[in-house]
Amino acid sequence: MLEWKNIDTILLDMDGTLLDLNFDNHFWLEFVPRRYAQKNGLTIEQAKLQLVPQFKEMEGKIEWYCLDYWSKTLKLDIAGLKAEIAGLIAVLPHVTEFLTAIQQSPKQLILVTNAHRDSLDLKMEETCLSPFFDQIISSHDYGAPKEAQSFWTQLYKHQPFDKQRTLLVDDSLAVLKSAKLYGIKYLISISKPDSQLAKREIIGFPAIEDFRSLMQL
Numbered sequence: 207m208l209e210w211k212n213i214d215t216i217l218l219d220m221d222g223t224l225l226d227l228n229f230d231n232h233f234w235l236e237f238v239p240r241r242y243a244q245k246n247g248l249t250i251e252q253a254k255l256q257l258v259p260q261f262k263e264m265e266g267k268i269e270w271y272c273l274d275y276w277s278k279t280l281k282l283d284i285a286g287l288k289a290e291i292a293g294l295i296a297v298l299p300h301v302t303e304f305l306t307a308i309q310q311s312p313k314q315l316i317l318v319t320n321a322h323r324d325s326l327d328l329k330m331e332e333t334c335l336s337p338f339f340d341q342i343i344s345s346h347d348y349g350a351p352k353e354a355q356s357f358w359t360q361l362y363k364h365q366p367f368d369k370q371r372t373l374l375v376d377d378s379l380a381v382l383k384s385a386k387l388y389g390i391k392y393l394i395s396i397s398k399p400d401s402q403l404a405k406r407e408i409i410g411f412p413a414i415e416d417f418r419s420l421m422q423l
């Protein structure tokens with residue numbers, strides 16, 4: 207069980223932690239290949255063969271999260287395409303109850319995401335979660351993803367927090383490892399970031415399936 211009385215800052219990831227990763231998975235693995243195929247006279251299979259290695263190569267780099275980068279590289283209006291299927295954006299179960307409970311406590315609550323500002327704005331518009339947060343940080347503001355130490359040093363400068371009294375919840379193990387290296391004490395992963403996929407086995411970090419298990423504030 208978490209020692210809530212020893213925690214005064216909570217950092218929460220967005221995609222796959224608060225929001226169903228099904229949107230992003232569907233967007234990048236199905237919707238973008240379909241539009242890319244139409245635009246370039248390819249079959250969907252051919253489009254996937256071209257796109258998937260490009261996505262893999264950029265994983266964990268800031269460009270991966272950059273809509274401008276992909277719009278330019280793929281010659282598609284990525285922000286526009288996201289808006290087309292915005293109806294699929296969904297908050298994961300029990301997130302709202304958890305955020306409500308935290309908001310009523312004196313703890314500092316910060317959203318920390320690798321999502322591009324355009325994507326972040328669209329998702330906040332669709333889900334109305336922004337009023338819960340004291341701060342909303344996109345790693346694009348710092349030019350470094352959460353996987354990089356530079357993200358955490360810049361976050362600290364901008365919004366000081368006590369590493370020993372801070373909790374990060376994030377579905378990305380690479381991000382949790384980076385936060386651990388930086389010295390953040392409480393780290394939790396998500397075992398079911400995508401509602402349409404099976405629960406994952408998480409090694410190396412405690413994991414929750416949903417926020418009910420963190421509700422004993």
Ligand SMILES: [Mg+2]
Pocket residue numbers: 219220221222223376377378
């Ligand atoms: Mg995530």
